[in-house]
Amino acid sequence: MxxxxxxLAWPWGLLTLLCLLVLAVFxxxxxxxxxxxxxxxxxxxxxxxxxxxxxxxxxxxxxxxxTVLLASAVTTCTVALGVPLAYVVARHDFPLKRWLAxxxxxxxxxxxxxxxxxxxxxxxxxxxxxxxxxxxGLPVPSFYGWTGLIFSMTLVYYTYIYLGVLAALRGFDxxxxxxxLSLGATPAATRWRVLLPTLAPAVLVNALVVFTLVVxxxxxxxxxxxxVPLLSVQTYSLFVSEVGGDPVLQSSLSVISIILxxxxxxxxxxxxxxxxxxxxxxxAPAAQALRSWQGGVFTVGVTALVALSxxxxxxxxxxxxxxxxxxxxxxxxxxxRSMERALxxxxxxxxxxxxxxxxxxxxxxALAVLVSYLIVKKKSRLSPxxxxxxxxxxxxxxxxxxxxxxxxxxxxxxxxxxxxxxxVLVYVVRRLPxxxxxxxxxLYNIPTSIEEASISLGVTPxxxxxxxxxxxxxxxxxxxxxxxxxxxxxxxxxxxxxxxAGLETMPIAIFRQVDTGRLGLASAYGAALVTLILxxxxxxxxxxxxxxxxxx
Amino acid sequence: MTRITxxxxxxxxxxxxxxxxxxxxxxxxxxxxxxxxxxxxKTTLLRCIAGFNVPDAGRILFDGDAVTSVPAxxxxxxxxxxxxxxxxxxxxxxxxxxxxxxxxxxxEELRQRTEEALAQVGLQALAARFPAQLSGGQRQRVALAxxxxxxxxxxxxxxxxxxxxxKLRLAMRDMILELxxxxxITTVFVTHDQEEALALSDQIAVxxxxxxxxxxxxxxxxxxxxxxxxxxxxxxxxxxxxTVAAPGRVALAGLQLDVDTGSLAAGSSGQLVLRPEAxxxxxxxxxxxxGNTLGARVLSRQYLGAKTSYRVALDAGPELRVEDTGxxxxxxxxxxxxxxxxxxxxVAA
Numbered sequence: 050m051x052x053x054x055x056x057l058a059w060p061w062g063l064l065t066l067l068c069l070l071v072l073a074v075f076x077x078x079x080x081x082x083x084x085x086x087x088x089x090x091x092x093x094x095x096x097x098x099x100x101x102x103x104x105x106x107x108x109x110x111x112x113x114x115x116t117v118l119l120a121s122a123v124t125t126c127t128v129a130l131g132v133p134l135a136y137v138v139a140r141h142d143f144p145l146k147r148w149l150a151x152x153x154x155x156x157x158x159x160x161x162x163x164x165x166x167x168x169x170x171x172x173x174x175x176x177x178x179x180x181x182x183x184x185x186g187l188p189v190p191s192f193y194g195w196t197g198l199i200f201s202m203t204l205v206y207y208t209y210i211y212l213g214v215l216a217a218l219r220g221f222d223x224x225x226x227x228x229x230l231s232l233g234a235t236p237a238a239t240r241w242r243v244l245l246p247t248l249a250p251a252v253l254v255n256a257l258v259v260f261t262l263v264v265x266x267x268x269x270x271x272x273x274x275x276x277v278p279l280l281s282v283q284t285y286s287l288f289v290s291e292v293g294g295d296p297v298l299q300s301s302l303s304v305i306s307i308i309l310x311x312x313x314x315x316x317x318x319x320x321x322x323x324x325x326x327x328x329x330x331x332x333a334p335a336a337q338a339l340r341s342w343q344g345g346v347f348t349v350g351v352t353a354l355v356a357l358s359x360x361x362x363x364x365x366x367x368x369x370x371x372x373x374x375x376x377x378x379x380x381x382x383x384x385x386r387s388m389e390r391a392l393x394x395x396x397x398x399x400x401x402x403x404x405x406x407x408x409x410x411x412x413x414x415a416l417a418v419l420v421s422y423l424i425v426k427k428k429s430r431l432s433p434x435x436x437x438x439x440x441x442x443x444x445x446x447x448x449x450x451x452x453x454x455x456x457x458x459x460x461x462x463x464x465x466x467x468x469x470x471x472x473v474l475v476y477v478v479r480r481l482p483x484x485x486x487x488x489x490x491x492l493y494n495i496p497t498s499i500e501e502a503s504i505s506l507g508v509t510p511x512x513x514x515x516x517x518x519x520x521x522x523x524x525x526x527x528x529x530x531x532x533x534x535x536x537x538x539x540x541x542x543x544x545x546x547x548x549x550a551g552l553e554t555m556p557i558a559i560f561r562q563v564d565t566g567r568l569g570l571a572s573a574y575g576a577a578l579v580t581l582i583l584x585x586x587x588x589x590x591x592x593x594x595x596x597x598x599x600x601x
Numbered sequence: 602m603t604r605i606t607x608x609x610x611x612x613x614x615x616x617x618x619x620x621x622x623x624x625x626x627x628x629x630x631x632x633x634x635x636x637x638x639x640x641x642x643k644t645t646l647l648r649c650i651a652g653f654n655v656p657d658a659g660r661i662l663f664d665g666d667a668v669t670s671v672p673a674x675x676x677x678x679x680x681x682x683x684x685x686x687x688x689x690x691x692x693x694x695x696x697x698x699x700x701x702x703x704x705x706x707x708x709e710e711l712r713q714r715t716e717e718a719l720a721q722v723g724l725q726a727l728a729a730r731f732p733a734q735l736s737g738g739q740r741q742r743v744a745l746a747x748x749x750x751x752x753x754x755x756x757x758x759x760x761x762x763x764x765x766x767x768k769l770r771l772a773m774r775d776m777i778l779e780l781x782x783x784x785x786i787t788t789v790f791v792t793h794d795q796e797e798a799l800a801l802s803d804q805i806a807v808x809x810x811x812x813x814x815x816x817x818x819x820x821x822x823x824x825x826x827x828x829x830x831x832x833x834x835x836x837x838x839x840x841x842x843x844t845v846a847a848p849g850r851v852a853l854a855g856l857q858l859d860v861d862t863g864s865l866a867a868g869s870s871g872q873l874v875l876r877p878e879a880x881x882x883x884x885x886x887x888x889x890x891x892g893n894t895l896g897a898r899v900l901s902r903q904y905l906g907a908k909t910s911y912r913v914a915l916d917a918g919p920e921l922r923v924e925d926t927g928x929x930x931x932x933x934x935x936x937x938x939x940x941x942x943x944x945x946x947x948v949a950a
Contacts, residue, residue: 058672498686506700
């Protein structure tokens, strides 16, 4: 009785412990197993032989160098595109500016596997535009390799820079600029010396996010990489070709990937802490209408950008209803064959995706809300540990997470490979840090006193959480759930590693069909996938009156 | 009606001791104020009474019941928070009815009691509104009704008026006082505003560094402070270092004044408390012209309407503030005499 009473009064310690246990088993333990495996020597002892072999093999060494080069190049391009765009949008009005509102939705929510497939259908060897140019007798440079990688990744990732800098610009106190101008600095000098330094942290932080995303990228890297060896693709190939074999090499490559990403994240953390600018909230300057020719330039530019961002959506739907024979698309010739096949003959990937993503949405959202509540509102000695454990998944790319989970749960006391559980698990783990971050920012805005008010009126802490905190968080929870759904159902890099027969999802099906050259069927799954993402993302926020991206 | 006994209460946060073996008795039905600057432990003590803070040592009793380890939700308390703490997703009615629902009152009784409580604070017309649609004063009234409707054993208020503007604060003060006098629920009120404390309380405990410096009625604290700290905190006071020459007589820079030396022994040093409004200001006269006066010179003058506030320098050195309601204006630089009341207190430093 006493124990029960104590638990009712302070149930949070036990819940914190439970969450920690879950994270320890499914996040920390797999990374530990992976690391230990990378250090295994031939004689069973510990050695650095795996790493030595990686560095001695030109292909792997090149892959590491390429990955860093690619990540740097894409980061530079996204900054070059995202920062000016954010500045123009924050400070100027021009025709069609409202179109830009679709950008975050379009680029963040479209699965990378579909982006890759679409560019391949348009600019690939047999692509629509490539063939058109070839028919005109023009030389067609190969899209595969550096060109395709940098081009497609820039278009996918610049949104992170754009949104981050836009938020910083909107929070910028315009009076600082006025102060600078009043002190005699020219507008150009003001932008350079007053505006830029305060934006620099936002740029740096988001640039490092892009860097880690490129390092971890699998779908685009593998579909458009061509002859350019990249870390994630090499790791995956090694895994596929030596399942059951010696895991030392794949573990070593995985650990190198973790080190790369973790380094970027540490630099980011250092940058955030060191360069934090405390801006007193002021009024952001109003947007100015642009004069005629400048307005025209921006309108054309923005239209082009929106068109490029939305191209994959168009391509995948047109492709789904186009006559297809293997990799050859008969553009202009309509057919329902691919759709029919995907929806009625081979619908298993669709059902699998629906089931896994729905389960992951419920479990992942609940876990994210609980964990952030424990971290923000119910601090105890264990909270910092939980706080740290939650961000660990950020350091592991999807491919590496998949390999770590397979190595940990293929044998031993807990066998999960081959079960639906492991699919849901990768979805939940990959999204958890983002879910917790969003829920936390909401929780910081809920005063603790409303909980105490409820408790003082005779309601236990747990019921207070349900009756008072959850209703206030409703909007944030729905946002988190919708984003969880959208990202889970498009997840490829980890699930393609852990899945086995009967567990194929839509992104995996698309990936495999593209690999075997069946672009029609891939498009059909793509159309189904995009529909299942866009309908909730576009419709639910309106119905529930929530703003999906306000919490970013 | 409940009598609250605080017995040897101690509380530390990390390495900071916030309450140091504090003892208090709060009589049943009284309006009791914990007064002190921020960091003196008054809010921590209130939260211990509420059950949100668990003391490290000591006991809290409601009448004869030890409640020290009873969780907050079983103490039957009403609490009014500084930031109102209304549930933003619930209407005014549902906010007020929340505690009755938790107590599973029948629907009819719940409706009736909620409406009564809303009527008491004059908010019947706004029952269907949400907190965001109310003004600050209205929110505070909802918070008050929500805490009172459950007929709590004790009502706890944590700086409930500090977020209101000056005019509303006066109106809310009247409402709180009226409700408390009508219901006679034992009320513990936390504030750093001495005027609020004087206006509302039956008893005030002036707190200093986790202890009660002095407890008493507002009149007693104002008229007979025992410590310089209390004299300074309740009302404003000029404090002059003096030496007790004999019972009822102090020495100050060669002068002797007749004042109330309390229990201080001859030869001990103390602080003479001179209230700005209790000093009488007269023109002219030489230093030590007799009649319990001090010679001074006007340094500056601020006209405040009902009174005039002066800063003066004693011939002996220290500066004092004097509030004068007389018609005569004294010019800056003018030599004046300050008449000292023989009831002025000398307190231990």
